[in-house]
Amino acid sequence: MENLIRPGEVVQLSPRVRRLTAPNPGMMTGPGTNSYIIGTDELTMIDPGPEIESHIAALLSVVGGSLRRILTTHTHFDHSPAARAVKAATGAEVLGMPAPPQSNQDGQFAPDRVPRHGEVIACGDFSLRAVHTPGHASNHLCYLLLEDRLLFTGDHVMQGSTVVITPPDGDMGAYLRSLEELLTLDINCIAPGHGHLIDKPHDEARRLIAHRLKREQKVVEGLAAKHPATLDELVAVVYADTPLKLHGAAKRSLYAHLLKLEADGRAVCEREYWRLNPAITK
Ligand SMILES: [Zn+2]
Numbered sequence: 001m002e003n004l005i006r007p008g009e010v011v012q013l014s015p016r017v018r019r020l021t022a023p024n025p026g027m028m029t030g031p032g033t034n035s036y037i038i039g040t041d042e043l044t045m046i047d048p049g050p051e052i053e054s055h056i057a058a059l060l061s062v063v064g065g066s067l068r069r070i071l072t073t074h075t076h077f078d079h080s081p082a083a084r085a086v087k088a089a090t091g092a093e094v095l096g097m098p099a100p101p102q103s104n105q106d107g108q109f110a111p112d113r114v115p116r117h118g119e120v121i122a123c124g125d126f127s128l129r130a131v132h133t134p135g136h137a138s139n140h141l142c143y144l145l146l147e148d149r150l151l152f153t154g155d156h157v158m159q160g161s162t163v164v165i166t167p168p169d170g171d172m173g174a175y176l177r178s179l180e181e182l183l184t185l186d187i188n189c190i191a192p193g194h195g196h197l198i199d200k201p202h203d204e205a206r207r208l209i210a211h212r213l214k215r216e217q218k219v220v221e222g223l224a225a226k227h228p229a230t231l232d233e234l235v236a237v238v239y240a241d242t243p244l245k246l247h248g249a250a251k252r253s254l255y256a257h258l259l260k261l262e263a264d265g266r267a268v269c270e271r272e273y274w275r276l277n278p279a280i281t282k
Contacts, residue, residue: 034194037059071095074097158195165256229275
């Protein structure tokens with residue numbers, strides 16, 4: 001079992017992987033955003049993190065003059081903004097997908113190159129395969145360190161907290177498909193964007209899928225018991241097991257579930273009222 005995660009502390013996770021956590025702990029970020037530095041000679045960084053001066057200084061002191069590339073998993077403000085300062089200081093190439101237009105994301109993020117799904121990025125004495133995993137964000141990428149069978153999951157899979165799916169950029173149907181995608185990968189460990197390493201990654205992906213489908217079933221039961229219903233009426237029923245202070249976030253998840261059910265043809269929405277699709281009997 002790993003010790004507590006402390007911001008600013010460099011932790012050697014394997015001979016070629018180090019973790020440095022940013023000082024931005026919180027309800028959505030757990031102990032803070034994990035930045036990963038891979039390599040011993042020619043270095044690659046995954047998720048430089050938020051634009052916090054002390055964190056950027058710590059990253060630069062770890063990489064010295066050896067950083068060749070910066071990869072981002074997505075463009076939420078706790079993951080990509082520090083790429084600008086790190087690139088300016090090191091000249092490293094930046095890879096990732098830009099923020100969608102009109103989103104409340106890091107719109108200034110300007111990658112030198114956008115990796116293709118499945119592309120293998122040669123990084124000196126190791127390789128990273130880009131895996132497009134929309135769901136938490138439409139532009140979300142995971143990176144598989146082939147030599148270690150270690151998957152950097154950003155916010156696709158987090159340790160210690162639940163991934164938030166916020167429409168319209170967040171998409172529950174896409175998220176579940178992207179979790180299924182993990183089951184097709186030869187991996188033995190997950191390095192998440194928040195929290196500790198996760199063993200048995202396929203078990204974890206299956207657990208997450210089951211958890212979401214169980215919640216989806218509660219949404220269906222909630223609609224069956226009380227419809228037509230608004231989001232506010234439904235959240236109290238479907239998230240009765242969740243503390244009230246989390247109902248704001250729960251409402252966004254509920255909305256994501258409802259949109260998936262609508263896309264699946266199982267629910268319909270008229271104005272703000274949701275009901276089960278009357279054409280479906282079960
Ligand atoms: Zn995050």
